[in-house]
Amino acid sequence: MKLKHQQTSFGRHETFPLRVGWLPKSLMALRQDADVFNQHEQAMRTLGVGRNMVKAIQYWLRVCNLVEFDTKQNAAPACITALGDALLGERADPYLEDDATLWIIHWLIASNAEMATGFFWFFNRFAAPRFKDADALLAMKDFAATELHLTTRAETTLKSDISTLLRLYAAVPGRTDEHLDALLAPLGLVEADPDGGYRSPRTSRPFMPQLALDFALAQRFAAEPDLQALPVRSILYAEGAWAAPGAVFRLNEEGLMTQLERLIATRPDQYALRDTAGLHQLFWRDRERRPEPLAVLRDYYRRYFL
Structure with missing residues (x-):
């Protein structure tokens, strides 16, 4: 998939990086009042930030796909996405700990x-x-x-x-x-x-949590229903508009292979590494069921937070 200029954007964060507390505080505010972002003055008071920071917070919430905003003139209330609940919900990691x-x-x-x-x-x-x-x-x-x-x-x-x-x-x-x-x-x-x-x-990053690669690969396979295998090279190096987990996580080849082997050891019924026609590939084994990224998150937080 080629990256097209019509589908790109720069500098929409109002020069504010995603700050500590913004995501948890915003989702908590939305659970109490879904209209909190429809009036900037109200959002400023509730979140304790300035006008441009409110815009930045909305931007980061959208980038992470945690909240859906209605951009029409008579905007409907914002909606926390299923991903927002699975990642920062009350049964997940609401305080980003x-x-x-x-x-x-x-x-x-x-x-x-x-x-x-x-x-x-x-x-x-x-x-x-x-x-x-x-x-x-x-x-x-x-x-x-x-x-x-x-x-x-x-x-x-x-x-x-x-x-x-x-x-x-x-x-x-x-x-x-x-x-x-x-x-x-x-x-x-x-x-x-x-x-x-x-x-x-790029390093081996031995302390990187397995959840990161597990979720990233689940999203990649889920995005293309007919995708059955990914060349290891495309997991290590990005192509077109697809992000490469190895690149995003700054993994070298050794580190990526170690992470993949750990993932396969815990999910042997789902993933397998095979050489096909001289190409080293990661296969999704279950043809009857596609990966579920949200299930990966829910399984992790159910084990570690409940």
């Missing part, structure tokens, strides 16, 4: 090529293990121009995506807003380099 939940949130952002194109690009296409802000900006501009044909895209918009991403993923010593902005820093996917700039290498 488990690091595994952060890995899922990361996947939801970095795999959303349409609504978070800059984040999708960084984790799926930008391969530099060490870089500076200017390097990333130059590479993103080239991507926007050559692949998306967005030659008129404002540099300030692309720059805001780079800045927002780095604030979300990298804890920088001495930055006063670090405790608010760097929600996904605990994942260690992007780190400040002591010699200047940033690091984002």
Whole structure:
């Protein structure tokens, strides 16, 4: 599936990274009053944020597909999605206490090529293990121009995506807003380099929770009903508009294979690795039933939170 410029967007986060507490607090507010986002003044009071932050919160809720908003003039109440309930519901992780939940949130952002194109690009296409802000900006501009044909895209918009991403993923010593902005820093996917700039290498990541890859693969297989197998290479490296779990989770080949073997060991009736015509592939074994991403989440939180 090719990435098309009509289905991409940059800089819609109002320059605010997804902050600590925004998702849990928003879903709790929506459970009490589904109309809370229909009036900005009401949302500002309830969430304790400014007008632009309300827009940013709505954006992040949509990127993660946790809430559906009616954008019409006489808007209907917002609706928490089944994914929102499965991930941050009262029977899941409503207070964002488990690091595994952060890995899922990361996947939801970095795999959303349409609504978070800059984040999708960084984790799926930008391969530099060490870089500076200017390097990333130059590479993103080239991507926007050559692949998306967005030659008129404002540099300030692309720059805001780079800045927002780095604030979300990298804890920088001495930055006063670090405790608010760097929600996904605990994942260690992007780190400040002591010699200047940033690091984002592919590693084996032995402490990455199995849930992350389990959910990502379930979403990938569920998205194409006729898909029976994925080449391991396409799990490791992104193609077109499909996100690659190996790239999004910054796994090297050894790390990905270890994670896949662990997944197969726990789900031998569902997944299998096979060599077919010289191609190493991950097969979905159950032809009668497709993967259910929400069931993966519910099974995890039922075991760990109840």
